[in-house]
Amino acid sequence: MKRSFVLVATLGLALSSAPAGRAATELRFCLRAEPKTFDPLLVDDGNSETIRYLTGGVLIRVNRKTQQLTPELAASWDVERQGRRITFHLRPKLKFSDGTPFSAEDVAFTMKRLMDPETHSPTADTFRSSDVPPQITVSSPLTVSILFGAPVAGLERLFDQVAITSARSPLKTAAVLGPYSVEAYKPGVEVLLVRNPNYWKMDAQGVRLPYIDRIRLEIQQNRDIELVRFRRGELDLINSVDADTYDDLARVMPGSAVDAGASLEAEMMWFNQVPTAPLPAYKLAWFQSAAFRRAVSEAINRADICRIVYRGHAQPAEGPISPANQFWFNASLKPHPYDVASSRRRLENEGFRVRNGLLYDGDGHLVEFSLATNAGNHNRERIASMLQQDLQAVGIRLNVVTLDFPSLIERITQTFNYEACLLALTNLDLDPNAQMNVWLSSASNHQWNPNQKQPATEWEAQIDKLMRAQASASRAEDRKRHFDRVQQIVWEQAPFLYLVTKNSLTAISPDIQNRSPVVLTPQAFWNVEVLRKPPTSAGSR
Amino acid sequence: MKKPQLLAILVLAALLAAGVAAGLWHADSHARQFRELPSARPSSTFPLGTDDLGRDRLARLLYATRLSLLLAPAAALIATLLAALAGGTAGYFGGWWDNCIVRAIDLMLSLPWLFLLLAARALLPLNAPPVASLVMTYGLLAVLGWAGPARVIRAGTRHLRESDFALQASAEGCSELRIFSRHLIPNLKPVLLAQLWTTIPVFILAEANLGLLGLSASEPFPTWGNLLRELQNPFSIRPVTLAPLAVVMISVACFKLATPPQEQHS
Numbered sequence: 001m002k003r004s005f006v007l008v009a010t011l012g013l014a015l016s017s018a019p020a021g022r023a024a025t026e027l028r029f030c031l032r033a034e035p036k037t038f039d040p041l042l043v044d045d046g047n048s049e050t051i052r053y054l055t056g057g058v059l060i061r062v063n064r065k066t067q068q069l070t071p072e073l074a075a076s077w078d079v080e081r082q083g084r085r086i087t088f089h090l091r092p093k094l095k096f097s098d099g100t101p102f103s104a105e106d107v108a109f110t111m112k113r114l115m116d117p118e119t120h121s122p123t124a125d126t127f128r129s130s131d132v133p134p135q136i137t138v139s140s141p142l143t144v145s146i147l148f149g150a151p152v153a154g155l156e157r158l159f160d161q162v163a164i165t166s167a168r169s170p171l172k173t174a175a176v177l178g179p180y181s182v183e184a185y186k187p188g189v190e191v192l193l194v195r196n197p198n199y200w201k202m203d204a205q206g207v208r209l210p211y212i213d214r215i216r217l218e219i220q221q222n223r224d225i226e227l228v229r230f231r232r233g234e235l236d237l238i239n240s241v242d243a244d245t246y247d248d249l250a251r252v253m254p255g256s257a258v259d260a261g262a263s264l265e266a267e268m269m270w271f272n273q274v275p276t277a278p279l280p281a282y283k284l285a286w287f288q289s290a291a292f293r294r295a296v297s298e299a300i301n302r303a304d305i306c307r308i309v310y311r312g313h314a315q316p317a318e319g320p321i322s323p324a325n326q327f328w329f330n331a332s333l334k335p336h337p338y339d340v341a342s343s344r345r346r347l348e349n350e351g352f353r354v355r356n357g358l359l360y361d362g363d364g365h366l367v368e369f370s371l372a373t374n375a376g377n378h379n380r381e382r383i384a385s386m387l388q389q390d391l392q393a394v395g396i397r398l399n400v401v402t403l404d405f406p407s408l409i410e411r412i413t414q415t416f417n418y419e420a421c422l423l424a425l426t427n428l429d430l431d432p433n434a435q436m437n438v439w440l441s442s443a444s445n446h447q448w449n450p451n452q453k454q455p456a457t458e459w460e461a462q463i464d465k466l467m468r469a470q471a472s473a474s475r476a477e478d479r480k481r482h483f484d485r486v487q488q489i490v491w492e493q494a495p496f497l498y499l500v501t502k503n504s505l506t507a508i509s510p511d512i513q514n515r516s517p518v519v520l521t522p523q524a525f526w527n528v529e530v531l532r533k534p535p536t537s538a539g540s541r
Numbered sequence: 542m543k544k545p546q547l548l549a550i551l552v553l554a555a556l557l558a559a560g561v562a563a564g565l566w567h568a569d570s571h572a573r574q575f576r577e578l579p580s581a582r583p584s585s586t587f588p589l590g591t592d593d594l595g596r597d598r599l600a601r602l603l604y605a606t607r608l609s610l611l612l613a614p615a616a617a618l619i620a621t622l623l624a625a626l627a628g629g630t631a632g633y634f635g636g637w638w639d640n641c642i643v644r645a646i647d648l649m650l651s652l653p654w655l656f657l658l659l660a661a662r663a664l665l666p667l668n669a670p671p672v673a674s675l676v677m678t679y680g681l682l683a684v685l686g687w688a689g690p691a692r693v694i695r696a697g698t699r700h701l702r703e704s705d706f707a708l709q710a711s712a713e714g715c716s717e718l719r720i721f722s723r724h725l726i727p728n729l730k731p732v733l734l735a736q737l738w739t740t741i742p743v744f745i746l747a748e749a750n751l752g753l754l755g756l757s758a759s760e761p762f763p764t765w766g767n768l769l770r771e772l773q774n775p776f777s778i779r780p781v782t783l784a785p786l787a788v789v790m791i792s793v794a795c796f797k798l799a800t801p802p803q804e805q806h807s
Contacts (some may be wrong), residue, residue, distance in 0.1 A: 224775065227776075244774055244777065245774075245776075248774075248776040248777065252776075304576050307576075308576060308579050308593065308594060308595070309593075368668070369668065370667040370668040370669075372667055375754055375755035375756050376754060376755050377755075378755075378770065378773075381755055381760065382593065382594055384760060385574070385594055385760040385761060386574065386594065388760055388761060389572075389573075389574050389761075399667070399668055399669065399670060399671065399674075399759060400671075400759045400760040401667045401669075401674070401759055402755045402756060402759065403662075403663055403756075404659050404663060404756070407659075407663035411667075417667070418667060419667065419668060
């Protein structure tokens, strides 16, 4: 794809995108880097995903607020054969942004291209349940069926990521079915989107959506500059801000900072349990002991981390699934309690003893280990400092080490030359299938002991079995039951010590009407089609 | 000694004395987290307030001052000795050895030192206590920071080697060792001292750069670089958060003022 282009065909539409008699409105915010692609099937980065969300029309959308599936281009759908086949019944009389009619042929074209190995689509991987390519059948201009070689768990939700492209439009992937289309891209400067005049949605009064005429996405890596420009009113939103910035904004720009509650991102630490790691055997024995891990976990004051590091915009984490994930969260789990006495008891039961304020194992080794994290993440460094003081209370000496990110990743994925690590886990997908690469003992992201040929422990074998069972079950209730048990085992065995779940913090101008930031991406503009902005406020330049 | 020089040395001595005295007064006050008082305003208990983890800002600043004023000169001394060894021998013996050292100096000066430091630091053992990590940070600065002074010392040595008094000593039958020890070394002393004094603030600022990136001493040790990180968020700057910046600026200025002139005797 060319790095720079101007869609001449849509320019005329752009100039006429504002209804006659009123000034054009423009929403402005920043992309943190260049979008890598404008082809919706090749999206593999957050910035391209933003463009896809704003321009792409999908058959089924996951409502970011309710987390329920909502019909979009498909008025309805049927899932049959235990999740192997899905049939879409499309809305009639829809058109792409350039006026090309939309039909089942476009869905078939998109799916064929998506599943073609030559396309190398990252989105396609989630659909590949077997080596057999899917059979796509167009039975009428508004009906299309897709038959997969094996059941695909959570099949309908996957179509949220598939933006339908036209089989016949001369504009190819630039012809879109979403609320906006790309008008211009200036590398390093901005991407300009204009209202799709053929967008199919209307509001209750019959007014065609979206309300805002243009979206200017400025490419800005520097977050300080982004914040300054937001404070000056030159930007309308910042999709994600940290707790410090949130508090500053709440103070100087009341009404602009929004806390949407627990997000899907948790800070966590884990111990290196790789048997071949270059660690002393006695340390490996500590790290492989569930009692030791639970004792460490109970010595951590999570409430203090939430209050001090995140200024109250976080909550103690229960496990791998955040309460923000409404369906999959196991509500019976509570965060490991902060209980120093219980922590000491667990350690004593394992043969550890405290002498002169320091903890020693049964063989007389001082309990001291390093906690590695990435340099430059201020919050993570503050958490590490707090862990240092918390663990001191049970006699554990913790050495905090900050490393540049590539060095840290090399240690935790290649050389395994580390003792404990503090990092964040973000679940971009609500469905646990997206976490198969973490929970299966053979997986490369099974961070505490990856790439196992056979499960090293009984409980890891049990998790393997449950994850496979949930992936092949067709009923959502069965899948939930299996994955609840996985969460329970993780809570008991504590291979990851989940510390805090951060809140989803957003900055959005109070001038924007119908704003309703949520925890799921894209937090601030998930409902972009119904956002309104007065034409007079910092809209045009 | 001129008055500004004397004044600079007195200020540095006062800063160091304050740092040492604070450490003796309460050994772990720089690390203790008063979690009920994060980001507290200045008070009689905490004259500079507390940082975002509730740690006493004044105690941390004094502790960092002690570390920087002890370790930066120590690292500078090592770097200057290495530079004297490399530059002095290159300037005195000349020939192929001089060529080798000059190429080595050119190579070291052309390397992006920050990335070199990052790479070297990533190779260090992780489970080092905080003191060791700090010593290693300054040790790396010393090992990697000899090239600049070495070039100056080499030039000074060559100048002295070709000076009239050295030629006269040689003509009168003095041995190489005697010329080196009795004539060159004493005359090289001002150059070495000047290099030592100019290297100290360079290392102080280098540590501050590493600290800003979170790659200096590990927690809970404060260094000037670590403390300056509070200034990264321009919206949370308050007068008390500027104190580390003021101390760094004063110290660097004092080291510059205290640097002896590079006078050479012939």
